[in-house]
Amino acid sequence: MHRMLIVSSQVPSQLFSQAEGSAARQLLGDWYDRARRDLPWRRSRDPYAIWVSEVMLQQTQVRTVIPYYERFMQLFPSIRHLARADEQALLKAWEGLGYYSRVRNMQRAAQMIMENHGAVPAESAQIRSLPGIGPYIAAAVLSIAYSQPYAVVDGNVKRVLARLLCMDSPVNDSAGHAAFQAAADAFLDRADPGRHNQAMMELGALVCTPRLPLCPECPLAHSCCASQTETFDRYPRRAPRRTVGEQTWAAAVVVKKGKLLLTQRPPQGLLAGMWEFPSVLLCKGEDPAQACLAYARASLGLGIRTQQHVASVRHAYTHFRLRLELYLCLWHSGRVRLEGPRAFQWISPDRIETFPLHRAVHKALPAILQSLPKSGA
DNA sequence: AAATCGGGGTA
């Protein structure tokens, strides 16, 4: 008969009996050796390669990451290359991946490594002190590249553990997270932590999926609480989340002698460092065309001759939805004025895509290029 | 403890 597994955050080592835990770990490892996908970063044990892959994989699916990873490793094949890279080139390589601070943090970390160690630190406190390396990436690099006994806890691992142990802790709050870390620590295979960690995540990705898990194919089904009780749809539990609001922005696509005005976003905050058409947040009920005109005149300090709506874009961010209205504006007079030390450039249309642009800009780009006046009159 | 930080895929 199935022995109910007790989870206790006080005594995580008693998740399983010793024999049961050992058997489950072995079944998991055997399954992984058989079923694992051939992913680019699994062909290397270079700590740098593992690191790059883990940074890209934050909140980002494997399918999305693969082409970015291949390109990035060609462009920046070592810590030294990364440390010396031009920031615009880095952002361009990251364009479309999102969470753009990741790549800036990674470069800062690479520069610190070049100064202090020369290699990715193999000691937990040292690697954790690098910008952009939190508990997950530290454990991943230490276990996979350096075979050290640190358990990773990501979304996959939480789902697997929640079902395996019928854990009632919510996956999306900090108290719950601690419970999953304790469970993962207790279940870790110390003989081969790198393989074990990847096996847990691979199981979550391929078998123990969010809906309709493939329990008949699962190496842990015989010791899985949720599978035995047919309650997989109750796990993992999740704390309620707040609703998201909507913002409307108006963007001025200013044309001056055939060139377009691009501005760079500030070095911190949303979409930091990415380029876009200068834009202004609208108040509720404000008319976007009028707001655009007023913004171009009062804030940018530009005289605008005519104005024509060229594109409307909707885009969802994590904590709000964006509606962006873009207007074609013919420059008449004035020099660009921006608040703070923000960069801007007048760009000929065929060079726009050499700049790192965020997704909302890319969505609007075809309509804008099509609406442009002929030749540089 | 809660908010911020992208973008794509899925049912």
Place this chain on the structure above:
DNA sequence: TACCCAGATTT
């Protein structure tokens, strides 16, 4: 739509 994805940092 709402949820999910090899999370980290800031407030």
